[in-house]
Amino acid sequence: MPLHQGQALTAPHDSASPHGPADPDCVRLRDLCIVFGRGESAVVAVEGIDLTVRPREIVSIVGHSGCGKSTVLRAIAGLLPDASVQGQLSIHGQTPEQARRAGLMSMVFQEPVLAPWRTAEANVQLPLQVARGQRPAPAKTAQEQLELVGLKGYEKRYPRQLSGGQRQRVSLARALMMQPKVLLMDEPFGALDEITRDEMHTELLRIWGTTEASIILVTHSITEAVFLSDHVLVMAAHPGRVTDFVTVDIPRPRRSDFKDTSEFVAIQHRIRTALEAHR
């Protein structure tokens, strides 16, 4: 199959309504390869990734550091130079660039990356203030969005007056302000302590329940991946590739005691085995 750089995969059966239920695929990667540099100095970061994410699914990507999991996420977000991305990559039938213009995606990073000169509320409003083009009216005000993430009463605080967990909640509220169809999360809880992180897992599921977003989550925590996801994509490095695809067939809503069940431990074991087999 010939590879076309950055080409969108259009839905062949029903291209008229790419957002409708006739096209259940939300994010689709086919034979995704990412190569940085050219000639002798070229580095193959990721090779041959296939992934399908359906609407309202949570899919995690786990792997050792340096396996290219964040790079895949950045490719989906359209943050990589076009020349480095090969294969097919579509978000609701559009290229990452088009999807970005249409405001289909937003992202939460490992660090909250808030503007220190803006209050929590003003930080949450920022994406809407700068977005170009037609956007649907926001379903929630910044204040309501902050209330959803559990920060009622903190609207006027500056980032330096918030704890690490609270800052990450502001960052999540800011991402949700765009009403994304796809929420990309790059190790969002990696900088938090374990107690706060456990709390954020249940919080994320609660908040996600109120949205229409699919989530693609990059993490190096197996527990986090299993607890949150419908599917877990396990990657290995040199070059970055998929070594296992695990489905977590546990009904929602999930509570934190799910982490203590034998099913949970079994799935964790399978992922750990896949990770250790391809060091």
Add this chain to the structure above:
Amino acid sequence: MTAAPMTDTAPVRAVIPPAARQSRFIRLLRASRSWLAIALALVIWEGVVGWADIPTYMLPAPSAVIDAFTAQPQLYLEGLWATTKMSLLGFAAAIVIGVFLAVLMARSEMFEDLAYPFLNIIRVMPTVAIAPLLIIWFGRTGVPIIICSCLIAIFPIIVDVAHGLTSVDRDLINMMKLANAGELSVLTRIRIPNALPYLFSSFRIAAPGAVVGALLGEFIGSREGLGYLITVYSAQLNTAAVFVLALLSCLLGVVFFNVCVFAERIIVPWKSVVR
């Protein structure tokens, strides 16, 4: 030993240290210690000049300096006002031009590469050498003085602001890209606010620099201002008057510096200070 049940023993209470109040005299002394040091230095200066019988044209005693000022305060204050005006204009020009150039340099690597050699040439060329040239071009007006002041103040502003505009968190820019923000929004809403603390730290060097530049311009070609008066009185060997003028120049530089520090606290309160 294992933990004893809570009921057996009374709970341990922390001891609150008693309040230790220093006497008012000690606190007053502590608060005014830097002023006391200056006063002490003046007393020693006065004493040494009187005891060693140093002639006034060599080193005037503090009392002689005060006498020189009170003899014609009008003259000195007019000079101070002229220099203040020139410094403010030079500083303002440096801010406007410096920020503009810094934005261009932060936006385009090519512009930065092309502009840096020229900026460096102007930077290393002594202002003392440029000033006579400026007087030939613009005459004995205020313009050469403003240019001298601007030239000294502008470099820290360009360098720091360009640094502030480019040292933005990459992921914050990525967030803006995903929100489909334009380049102008990124500049006005992210880069410029991010550069504000850098702008104010450059002021700490640039503001006193603007005063020095204005004095230098007046020194070389002017008929008013502290710099001009220094040339007049040093030619007359009126050392006491020169001391008055030098002290007024110091005062002006210190005021410029402190106004900038004060403005910084009000305008960029988010800047974290770690000691």
